[in-house]
Amino acid sequence: xxxxxIWPIIIPLIAGLILILFRKxxxxxxxxxxxxxxxxxxxxxSLMSQIKGNGIQTLQAGGWAxxxxxxxxxxxFSAILLLSSSIVALFCLxxxxxxxxxxxxxxxxYPFYLFLITGVxxxxxxxxxFNLFVCFEVMLISSYVLISLxxxxxxxxxxxxxxxxxxxxxxxxxxxxxxxxxxxxxxxFAHLSLRVAEAGQDGLLTTVSLLFLIVFGMKAALFLFFxxxxxxxxxxxxxxxxxxxxxxxxxxxxLFRTFTLVFYxxxxxxxxxxxxxxxxxxxxxxxxxxxxxDIKKILTYNVIVGVGFIxxxxxxxxxxxxxxxxxxxxxxxxxxxxxxxxxxxxxxxxGTSKLKEISGLIRNHPYLGWMFFIxxxxxxxxxxxxxxLGKVFITRGTFEAGYYWLGGxxxxxxxxxxxxxxxxxxxxxxxxxxxxxEMEKGTTKGLMFPIGCLTALTITLGLGAEGIHEYVQxxxxxxxxxxxxxxxxxxxxx
Amino acid sequence: xxxxxxxxxxxxxxxxxIILTFSIYxxxxxxxxxxxxxxxxxxxxxxxxLLYLAFDIETVRKNIPVDFKKxxxxxxxxxxxxxMTSIFAGKPFLNQTFGYFNLPVxxxxxxxxxxxxxxxxxxxxxxxxxxxILSISEDG
Numbered sequence: 143x144x145x146x147x148i149w150p151i152i153i154p155l156i157a158g159l160i161l162i163l164f165r166k167x168x169x170x171x172x173x174x175x176x177x178x179x180x181x182x183x184x185x186x187x188s189l190m191s192q193i194k195g196n197g198i199q200t201l202q203a204g205g206w207a208x209x210x211x212x213x214x215x216x217x218x219f220s221a222i223l224l225l226s227s228s229i230v231a232l233f234c235l236x237x238x239x240x241x242x243x244x245x246x247x248x249x250x251x252y253p254f255y256l257f258l259i260t261g262v263x264x265x266x267x268x269x270x271x272f273n274l275f276v277c278f279e280v281m282l283i284s285s286y287v288l289i290s291l292x293x294x295x296x297x298x299x300x301x302x303x304x305x306x307x308x309x310x311x312x313x314x315x316x317x318x319x320x321x322x323x324x325x326x327x328x329x330x331f332a333h334l335s336l337r338v339a340e341a342g343q344d345g346l347l348t349t350v351s352l353l354f355l356i357v358f359g360m361k362a363a364l365f366l367f368f369x370x371x372x373x374x375x376x377x378x379x380x381x382x383x384x385x386x387x388x389x390x391x392x393x394x395x396x397l398f399r400t401f402t403l404v405f406y407x408x409x410x411x412x413x414x415x416x417x418x419x420x421x422x423x424x425x426x427x428x429x430x431x432x433x434x435x436d437i438k439k440i441l442t443y444n445v446i447v448g449v450g451f452i453x454x455x456x457x458x459x460x461x462x463x464x465x466x467x468x469x470x471x472x473x474x475x476x477x478x479x480x481x482x483x484x485x486x487x488x489x490x491x492x493g494t495s496k497l498k499e500i501s502g503l504i505r506n507h508p509y510l511g512w513m514f515f516i517x518x519x520x521x522x523x524x525x526x527x528x529x530x531l532g533k534v535f536i537t538r539g540t541f542e543a544g545y546y547w548l549g550g551x552x553x554x555x556x557x558x559x560x561x562x563x564x565x566x567x568x569x570x571x572x573x574x575x576x577x578x579x580e581m582e583k584g585t586t587k588g589l590m591f592p593i594g595c596l597t598a599l600t601i602t603l604g605l606g607a608e609g610i611h612e613y614v615q616x617x618x619x620x621x622x623x624x625x626x627x628x629x630x631x632x633x634x635x636x
Numbered sequence: 637x638x639x640x641x642x643x644x645x646x647x648x649x650x651x652x653x654i655i656l657t658f659s660i661y662x663x664x665x666x667x668x669x670x671x672x673x674x675x676x677x678x679x680x681x682x683x684x685x686l687l688y689l690a691f692d693i694e695t696v697r698k699n700i701p702v703d704f705k706k707x708x709x710x711x712x713x714x715x716x717x718x719x720m721t722s723i724f725a726g727k728p729f730l731n732q733t734f735g736y737f738n739l740p741v742x743x744x745x746x747x748x749x750x751x752x753x754x755x756x757x758x759x760x761x762x763x764x765x766x767x768x769i770l771s772i773s774e775d776g
Contacts, residue, residue: 145723145728145729148723148729152716152719152720152729155712155716156713156716156717159709159710159712159713159716160713162705162706162708162709163706163709163710201728201729202728203728203729203730204728204729204730204731204732205727205728205731214729
């Protein structure tokens with residue numbers, strides 16, 4: 143029992159609830175939400191050190207023994223995701239102070255931002271599949287509000303699509319849980335894993351696992367990503383950045399949890415299909431990224447490519463592939479927020495997102511330009527930066543597993559991603575300076591600080607990969623050996 | 637137009653007492669009989685909606701001067717804080733405790749901290765339901 147495990151869920155929840163009571167006091171709202179997110183970061187750092195020292199930390203909510211109550215489980219995988227998501231959430235929050243506007247701030251922007259974080263953290267920490275569903279809903283309902291908050295025409299149109307898709311996939315999730323409960327009679331992840339191992343993963347269970355693949359694939363934008371480009375280009379930059387950094391990652395986390403812990407007995411069926419979907423996601427995402435001449439569209443398609451790449455590591459099911467996925471997941475959370483914030487800053491300056499109407503920003507905005515350049519190289523996986531190590535390990539893992547085509551497509555799409563992001567860089571920052579200082583539509587004052595911090599982080603993460611290697615290794619070991627997780631959770635039963 | 641709805645208003649004045657009493661009965665019966673925070677809160681909200689139908693919104697707002705958005709927030713806050721008290725007692729989150737007390741009117745009564753959690757749920761349900769009704773009834 144360790145009550146620290148629950149804090150990442152209740153800190154943002156309580157802070158959000160308090161903020162509902164003080165709607166008009168914007169200064170207090172900003173202060174408390176920053177404090178809450180820093181608090182989550184501190185808790186997740188101390189969780190990481192506890193897990194490193196004493197193994198996986200669990201909490202049985204209400205004191206009920208494991209398969210009967212809800213287990214809250216923090217293994218290294220969740221703790222790493224908690225830390226990186228709270229860092230990104232902090233910088234997107236700082237970015238939103240300047241960019242979100244007073245009208246949105248007074249209409250409960252900060253409470254819903256914190257509820258979104260509550261849902262994300264809850265999904266990372268829960269050890270129970272139905273509780274995962276509940277945390278998904280907490281996250282999704284907050285995201286419905288954030289996507290439509292402000293009520294512009296574009297936001298309303300895209301939020302209807304987004305809500306329809308998510309209501310559909312949530313009901314499929316519920317149906318899948320019902321099938322699973324009817325067959326195995328339990329909802330706890332650890333107990334599910336034991337039951338599946340006892341019963342053997344027969345055709346019926348594999349079918350249910352594919353239903354979960356569809357559900358989580360829809361949330362994570364794995365192949366079923368048709369809803370994503372529209373939905374992520376509608377809300378204001380700070381919100382879109384948080385969505386790009388966190389929401390799809392929760393779907394990826396759920397895929398990793400279910401397919402490394404519960405349904406890992408028939409990799410020739412499930413993991414092969416995951417591999418095919420990953421390859422298609424990468425290819426289609428990359429084609430989308432190079433096809434458009436619109437900053438927002440290019441960035442959203444890059445989110446999709448990242449999802450496919452991380453999933454390729456899961457499909458390989460080798461220690462190297464999983465470790466690569468972890469490295470890439472951390473990098474991807476940071477870099478997706480960073481490029482969305484950068485893209486948002488460009489749009490603030492120029493007032494348009496069409497590449498052909500912008501040129502020569504480097505003369506007046508050298509820092510923005512070079513930070514975009516670093517982010518672009520990092521996104522493509524150029525060696526000293528953070529994207530490199532993940533790509534190497536994932537490619538190695540897929541080759542070891544014999545999926546040469548998957549690794550090959552990964553490398554090919556890296557080139558396409560580099561091309562798409564360099565297209566933005568060359569068009570926006572090089573060329574004749576079309577926009578003099580006086581003609582600019584907005585100022586980047588206050589926006590540069592979070593962007594600079596995230597850029598510094600992606601450089602440190604690349605150079606200091608050795609420093610986090612130990613933690614990533616522990617997380618990867620936990621994912622490769624499900625017995626560690628099961629023992630830690632079931633220890634409370636004795 | 638000023639319709640004469642004296643019958644509706646008179647019936648409402650009687651019915652509202654019955655509805656609110658029944659909802660309190662449902663709320664406290666939750667541990668041993670069908671009922672609990674959700675349905676209790678929902679029937680209170682139904683009573684309030686009847687008041688809004690029979691009288692106009694301004695009149696009811698003047699007599700029940702409560703911001704229902706804050707009621708919902710306070711409800712959830714209460715529920716979470718009840719869960720948190722067990723942390724400070726060194727127990728797992730959401731643990732609950734109960735005891736038997738001799739109360740003046742009721743005699744020996746079982747009191748459980750789960751009721752506080754249920755009060756939070758009920759407040760959240762009342763706040764949410766009434767907020768929805770009030771927001772969609774206001775003309776933009």
